[in-house]
Amino acid sequence: MNEENVVDAFNNGGIIAYPTEAVFGLGCDPDNEESLKHLLALKQRSAEKGLILLAGNxxxxxxxxxxxxxxxxxxxxxxxxxxxxxxxxxxxxxxxSPLLSGKFDTIAVRITSQPDVVALCKQTNKPIVSTSANLSGQEPAKTWQTLDPVLSKQVDFIIEGVTLGHSSPSKIMHALTGKVIRT
Known part of the structure; x- marks a missing residue:
């Protein structure tokens, strides 16, 4: 990974494809409103759903x-x-931004040990927005080589790393109640 280029892409409002625990994600700077709008349009995802923030700490x-x-x-x-x-x-x-939380009074967050993500978050001192690298309703890519060609052409940087090998995307649960939203 060329760290300087990915940090530049992040800081300049770019959309980044990157490995997570199980699948490839698409993300951007959570403080860049235009990037958030671009990401949602690219994914064809409703702003009401909200997005995940992935951090190193x-x-x-x-x-x-x-x-x-x-x-x-x-x-x-x-x-x-x-x-x-x-x-x-x-x-x-x-x-x-309401684009991060959607229609909810909560925000979805996760800390990862995926080294490429941890390095990017450390260099920017921010989390990265995380949503699966696929168009809404389609299967997410598990490797950078299997990213949808349409998406690949529209992202600003692809981190050619590997996932942590988990078999399915993250479980989603309410931190305070323990209620599981997605298994």
Whole structure:
């Protein structure tokens, strides 16, 4: 991975295809409204659904969540579920773009150990938006070589890394209630 180019693409509002735990994701800078709109249009995804933020550590998520609404015991449980494989719905910061949270009062977040993502998040000191690299309703790509050719031509950077080999996309659960939304 050419780290300088991927960081430039991220900082300049580009859409990046990258490996996650199980599938390839598409993402961008969560603070760039135009990038978020472009990503949703590219995916043909409804803005009401919201998006996931993928980070290398918890501190990168703090600007996007309302940590004060997470009781200490729930925070401990939430953090113990990471890294990898579990996306958690947490109270959102009221200042974030509604494109990140959709119609919800929570935001979906996950901490990963996927090295390419961790490196990008470390260099930008931000999480990256994460949604599967496919058009809505189609199967997500598991390798960069199997990315949809239409999508491949429309992204600004492809990280040619490998997933962590998980068999299915992340489980989604509510961090405070433990309710599973997607298995």
């Amino acid at each position: 918890y501190s990168q998520l703090l600007p996007y969540i309302d940590d004060s609404k997470i009781p200490q015991d729930k925070r401990f449980t939430m953090l113990s579920r990471w890294p990898d494989g579990i996306t958690q719905l947490v109270p959102k910061n009221s200042n974030i």
